[in-house]
Amino acid sequence: MGLITGLCSFLYHLPQIYKWLLKPYYIMSFFMTVAFMVVRKAPGLCEHLATQREDGNSCDFDWRELEILMFLTAIVMMKNRRAITLEQHIGNLFLFSKVANVILFFRLDIRLGILYFALCVAFVMTCKPPLYMGPEYIKYFSDKTIDEELQRDSRVTWIVEFFANWSSDCQSFAPVFAELSLKYNCAGLRFGKVDIGRYGEVSEKYRVSTSPLAKQLPSLILFQGGREIIRRPMVDNKARAVSWLFSEENIIREFNLNELFQKSKKLNKSRGLKEEDQNGIPPEEGSDELQTESDNPQQPTESKKDQ
Known part of the structure; x- marks a missing residue:
């Protein structure tokens, strides 16, 4: 079968x-x-x-x-x-x-x-391998925008991929990360990427090495209120990454994406109720950011690059 x-x-x-x-x-x-x-x-x-x-x-x-x-x-x-x-x-x-x-x-x-x-x-x-250009809900950061976006709203959880275009592992992981963004992106759970091969200062600030020997590319870090909560792969005392398989199942389990997504939906519903109480009328159809994004996963609205 x-x-x-x-x-x-x-x-x-x-x-x-x-x-x-x-x-x-x-x-x-x-x-x-x-x-x-x-x-x-x-x-x-x-x-x-x-x-x-x-x-x-x-x-x-x-x-x-x-x-x-x-x-x-x-x-x-x-x-x-x-x-x-x-x-x-x-x-x-x-x-x-x-x-x-x-x-x-x-x-x-x-x-x-x-x-x-x-x-x-x-x-x-x-001749370089073709880059993934499929649908995604991912915001691309630069060295000037990443800190501002991560700290803009403490209620928003960010999962950020630190990558380099020259890394074959990053190129192979691109469609997996894009698929996760289509499934889980919502008002309270967002997905971002930053090219640390291009922005070296971001690499140093967030302690993600671009050395091939360190094997830290790609790295996924979950941020809440601008603070790092969890990262994969983890790094040992010698600044080398602990072996970890970047599969969709592992990421969903390690980062508790299902739980985070459910909490984000509750957060979005509470926002809608507050708007209704304050204005005396229910929010207009389409004002619910989470509902719009999760009901139409095949029509991504996030910009491809925001640098």
């Missing part, structure tokens, strides 16, 4: 996945991933390649190449155990396939190895 459900879900999202995979980054990554297999199997070319096979067939993999490919498969499977999005699964496959191809090409012919390595360097420098 689970297999059927997964297959139906894949077929339902197939047009969207197909459009996503047609982006230049993924097309180029695919060709670079299969480059060695194409060279080894290409008629007219493979006959001139070196081989260690006993039968002398240079158009088939030798035992060492099969070992490297099997090791690649094991590494990708281990890394994908912690992957939470399709982008992460495919990204791991592309990354480690390129590393394996470099080894295979250098082993086959040093000239081919140098050529492939140069292509990898050019690819990394010129």
Whole structure:
């Protein structure tokens, strides 16, 4: 039953996945991933390649190449155990396939190895993974607006993601955070992001390191009244992040999003009753910010960037 459900879900999202995979980054990554297999199997070319096979067939993999490919498969499977999005699964496959191809090409012919390595360097420098541009209820902060927004209203709880555009983990987490904002954003529970790769002073003030060795990107911090209440991942005494899986389920549980959302709805209803008591008339339809946002999650009104 689970297999059927997964297959139906894949077929339902197939047009969207197909459009996503047609982006230049993924097309180029695919060709670079299969480059060695194409060279080894290409008629007219493979006959001139070196081989260690006993039968002398240079158009088939030798035992060492099969070992490297099997090791690649094991590494990708281990890394994908912690992957939470399709982008992460495919990204791991592309990354480690390129590393394996470099080894295979250098082993086959040093000239081919140098050529492939140069292509990898050019690819990394010129072709970046596509950024998430889907719907979201997220406010983007700058170094000048973050403090003001967090302290504007003590009744509003903020969940802020500290990220950097160059971080692949941040790029993979973007659709997860966007989905949470669509489900839980309301008058008393807001979602924000700040690029600490761009605003270094924000990184220092909120003690979120941008060093790849610290592994603190992305970081989620919950603020109430401008004060930090909880952050994930936590940081140990050596300023290194404690391993934590950024899945939707973990975030909902650790940050008590369901409870916070229910409290925010009660806060919004109390505001409406106060307005009715003071004015003698019920609030106009559409004046309820929470009701508007939670009833229409597919029509985001938050600005994409507010810097």
